[in-house]
Amino acid sequence: MSKASGRTFFLRPQDIIGIVVLAFILVVVLPLTLDNFRLQFVGKYLTYAFVALGLVLCWGYAGILSLGQGVFFGLGGYCMAMFLKLEASSPANTKIQTTPGIPDFMDWNQITELPWFWEPFKSFGFTTVAVVLVPAFFALVLGYAMFKRRVGGVYFAIITQALAAIMTILIIGQQGYTGGINGITDLRTLHGWDIRTDSAKTILYFVCVALLIACILLAFYVKSSKLGRILVAMRDKEDRVRFSGYDVSSFKIFVFCLAASLSAIGGAMFTLQVGFMSPSFVGIVPSIEMVIYTAVGGRLSILGAIYGTLVVNWAKTSFSESFPELWLFGLGGLFIAVVLIFPNGIAGLWQTYIAPHLGPLFGGVAKRKATPPAPPSPGTAPAAAE
Amino acid sequence: MSSNNDNSSKFSSTRRKLLMGMAALPAAPLLANTGLFSTPAFAQAPATSAVNTTGLAVTDTEVTVGILHSVTGTMAISETGSVQAEKLAIEQINAMGGVLGRKIKFIQEDGASDWPTFAEKAKKLLVNDKVAAIMGCWTSASRKAVLPVVEQYNGMLYYPTFYEGLEQSKNVIYTGQEATQQILAGLDWVNKTKGAKSFYLIGSDYIWPRTSMKIARKHIENKLSGKVVGEDYFPLGHTQFNSVINKFKLTKPDVIYAAVVGGSNVAFYKQLKAAGIDLSKQTLLTISVTEDEIDGIGGENFVNAYSCMKYFQSLDNPNNKDFVAAFKKMWGEKTVIGDVTQAAYLGPWLWKMTVEKAGSFDVDKIAEASPGIEFTKAPEGYVKIHPNHHLWSKTRVGQAQADGQFKVVFETPELIEPDPFPKGYQ
Numbered sequence: 001m002s003k004a005s006g007r008t009f010f011l012r013p014q015d016i017i018g019i020v021v022l023a024f025i026l027v028v029v030l031p032l033t034l035d036n037f038r039l040q041f042v043g044k045y046l047t048y049a050f051v052a053l054g055l056v057l058c059w060g061y062a063g064i065l066s067l068g069q070g071v072f073f074g075l076g077g078y079c080m081a082m083f084l085k086l087e088a089s090s091p092a093n094t095k096i097q098t099t100p101g102i103p104d105f106m107d108w109n110q111i112t113e114l115p116w117f118w119e120p121f122k123s124f125g126f127t128t129v130a131v132v133l134v135p136a137f138f139a140l141v142l143g144y145a146m147f148k149r150r151v152g153g154v155y156f157a158i159i160t161q162a163l164a165a166i167m168t169i170l171i172i173g174q175q176g177y178t179g180g181i182n183g184i185t186d187l188r189t190l191h192g193w194d195i196r197t198d199s200a201k202t203i204l205y206f207v208c209v210a211l212l213i214a215c216i217l218l219a220f221y222v223k224s225s226k227l228g229r230i231l232v233a234m235r236d237k238e239d240r241v242r243f244s245g246y247d248v249s250s251f252k253i254f255v256f257c258l259a260a261s262l263s264a265i266g267g268a269m270f271t272l273q274v275g276f277m278s279p280s281f282v283g284i285v286p287s288i289e290m291v292i293y294t295a296v297g298g299r300l301s302i303l304g305a306i307y308g309t310l311v312v313n314w315a316k317t318s319f320s321e322s323f324p325e326l327w328l329f330g331l332g333g334l335f336i337a338v339v340l341i342f343p344n345g346i347a348g349l350w351q352t353y354i355a356p357h358l359g360p361l362f363g364g365v366a367k368r369k370a371t372p373p374a375p376p377s378p379g380t381a382p383a384a385a386e
Numbered sequence: 387m388s389s390n391n392d393n394s395s396k397f398s399s400t401r402r403k404l405l406m407g408m409a410a411l412p413a414a415p416l417l418a419n420t421g422l423f424s425t426p427a428f429a430q431a432p433a434t435s436a437v438n439t440t441g442l443a444v445t446d447t448e449v450t451v452g453i454l455h456s457v458t459g460t461m462a463i464s465e466t467g468s469v470q471a472e473k474l475a476i477e478q479i480n481a482m483g484g485v486l487g488r489k490i491k492f493i494q495e496d497g498a499s500d501w502p503t504f505a506e507k508a509k510k511l512l513v514n515d516k517v518a519a520i521m522g523c524w525t526s527a528s529r530k531a532v533l534p535v536v537e538q539y540n541g542m543l544y545y546p547t548f549y550e551g552l553e554q555s556k557n558v559i560y561t562g563q564e565a566t567q568q569i570l571a572g573l574d575w576v577n578k579t580k581g582a583k584s585f586y587l588i589g590s591d592y593i594w595p596r597t598s599m600k601i602a603r604k605h606i607e608n609k610l611s612g613k614v615v616g617e618d619y620f621p622l623g624h625t626q627f628n629s630v631i632n633k634f635k636l637t638k639p640d641v642i643y644a645a646v647v648g649g650s651n652v653a654f655y656k657q658l659k660a661a662g663i664d665l666s667k668q669t670l671l672t673i674s675v676t677e678d679e680i681d682g683i684g685g686e687n688f689v690n691a692y693s694c695m696k697y698f699q700s701l702d703n704p705n706n707k708d709f710v711a712a713f714k715k716m717w718g719e720k721t722v723i724g725d726v727t728q729a730a731y732l733g734p735w736l737w738k739m740t741v742e743k744a745g746s747f748d749v750d751k752i753a754e755a756s757p758g759i760e761f762t763k764a765p766e767g768y769v770k771i772h773p774n775h776h777l778w779s780k781t782r783v784g785q786a787q788a789d790g791q792f793k794v795v796f797e798t799p800e801l802i803e804p805d806p807f808p809k810g811y812q
């Protein structure tokens with residue numbers, strides 16, 4: 001990707017159009033066409049889109065396949081849930097407990113005082129920082145241990161998967177401190193503002209959209225910067241980048257941490273909108289599902305990943321509502337179709353079949369994009385989205 | 387999928403129908419108030435406007451309820467029985483003319499063994515489909531996820547599983563036993579008939595076994611002057627029980643008291659047998675194995691163990707004979723019926739009787755009318771709803787037979803009062 005002439009700051013014209021269209025859909029079209037109840041679902045799906053966004057950077061651009069993004073989603077979600085749970089566990093709300101003033105599940109597990117690591121989560125400021133930094137720190141430690149030793153590819157994917165398993169076992173096993181398999185439930189207010197009402201959910205939806213757009217801009221910024229180009233170079237020929245004098249592992253650690261923080265923001269928004277957090281988001285299956293969202297959307301396309309997340313989750317919800325006993329097969333079929341028929345996901349389909357035929361608004365852009373070095377064709381993944 | 391109902395059309399069309407139904411609602415009270423149309427369309431059925439003031443999915447001929455269980459994922463094997471029982475009850479009620487002259491229509495949703503999905507689907511049933519009641523949930527985790535939803539949108543949940551207690555909600559009727567109902571009488575029995583003094587407690591590691599064991603330990607130590615010689619928990623799905631079996635051999639407890647759930651059961655009992663622990667000599671009392679689980683464990687691996695439940699398929703009473711026959715007719719000769727399946731069967735019936743007592747489908751009125759509802763045709767004999775929304779019920783101990791059925795060896799003479807927040811056991 002050379003410096004295109006029509007670029008504003010770090011965005012190409014088609015990126016700007018893409019972001020505006022997405023924002024228009026999320027801010028205007030969906031709220032006007034969906035009832036409140038369906039809109040809240042979209043809000044929930046969008047929280048997974050943060051994870052998919054992180055995966056585009058981490059997996060699509062830098063080539064680091066992480067099968068443990070659920071861990072970071074969960075960490076972000078748990079940080080937020082701990083804050084909300086403490087607010088919901090005021091002594092007045094919990095007076096039937098043996099020890100009033102601590103979360104109910106601690107009381108059920110014979111814990112009589114708040115554990116030390118819960119204390120700081122009484123502060124909202126600390127919680128907000130923790131949502132972003134705790135997962136990033138976690139990713140830093142893991143990334144440092146792995147990438148400095150040049151562990152990569154499949155081995156890294158396996159380790160992240162093991163991490164997801166360990167984390168689930170840890171959370172379930174320490175139920176006195178984490179709520180165990182039930183998770184942290186019955187969250188009520190944020191600074192006295194009842195997050196369970198429909199109006200609150202609508203507001204949270206728009207907050208979620210705003211954060212997502214901000215994160216998308218950040219992702220575009222990273223992608224277009226020199227850093228982004230090094231990431232791509234690293235993915236395609238790691239040794240050459242290393243021999244050119246770059247410290248490959250630091251770049252990898254950075255992008256892994258960034259993806260972790262993005263996932264965590266999604267997790268925190270999830271907790272706020274859905275009203276609870278449970279270990280079922282931390283495990284191996286949800287982590288792989290999140291990779292599938294990215295794959296369906298197109299792992300090289302920032303916006304594609306968002307659409308992919310929405311499409312897969314919408315399909316999941318509507319299949320399962322219509323065919324409660326057969327829906328998993330339909331969903332499985334969809335994934336097989338993605339892998340076999342359109343390996344570059346929705347974004348690949350768009351760029352191969354639709355964009356070239358669009359009118360003047362997209363046409364110039366699309367043609368310019370279609371002609372450079374390698375024409376996109378299914379199977380040559382890296383070239384497709386560039 | 388055999389008896390999948392109207393909901394197999396796309397959700398949008400269901401919603402459209404509901405919207406049409408709801409659009410018709412506001413007009414109804416106007417007509418009734420003018421006095422011009424004093425004769426309702428259905429002679430025996432009260433006017434929809436009178437029995438449904440909160441916009442539930444009730445028409446002149448139909449009322450919609452939701453069924454929300456896992457039919458996919460790890461819990462499907464346990465929850466399928468509940469779905470079957472609820473469908474049977476609904477069919478029987480419809481055959482008798484329905485509820486307040488309205489046939490019950492059900493919308494089934496899949497919780498997919500995933501707690502957030504349960505919450506999502508519960509919300510869909512209440513907000514989108516406006517169901518009058520939900521029969522559903524199985525694990526405590528799924529109930530905990532659904533509870534805030536039914537409370538927020540003022541739904542009515544009939545929850546079938548025996549559970550840990552410590553909960554009571556206007557919006558839930560607990561048709562299974564809470565922990566003290568299930569545990570205390572069984573411990574008293576084993577103490578009296580087997581002279582048991584030392585107990586080894588073992589369970590899966592989550593809230594229900596832990597709370598149950600807490601109650602069991604207090605009862606053993608304080609009321610039975612017995613001794614707990616060991617207490618161990620294993621993660622869900624754990625399959626290596628050799629270390630704890632060695633501890634059994636070392637500590638030689640009078641009773642192994644077990645609350646191991648799900649797939650772990652299979653490994654646990656097979657390994658017990660392989661380790662040479664003969665359950666006809668070593669007393670084992672469990673609160674987590676019903677006929678459904680024995681299907682997986684294998685009758686020969688579980689023979690002579692004792693299980694403490696409120697219902698066994700082999701119960702000898704006319705209600706149960708009819709129930710078992712009807713269940714097998716609908717779902718096949720080979721199906722077995724466990725405690726929870728029977729409790730799930732109670733849900734639609736209790737709801738029907740409450741609606742008829744209240745003369746209304748309104749959730750507030752049902753919540754208020756629930757205490758005191760008696761079901762004399764219950765397969766377990768007779769149940770009654772307590773003001774705390776749990777059921778009065780008997781506790782029974784069954785001895786496992788090689789064919790996978792239980793022989794009832796003990797039952798409490800009286801119904802036991804539900805006590806979800808037991809004093810002295812917390």
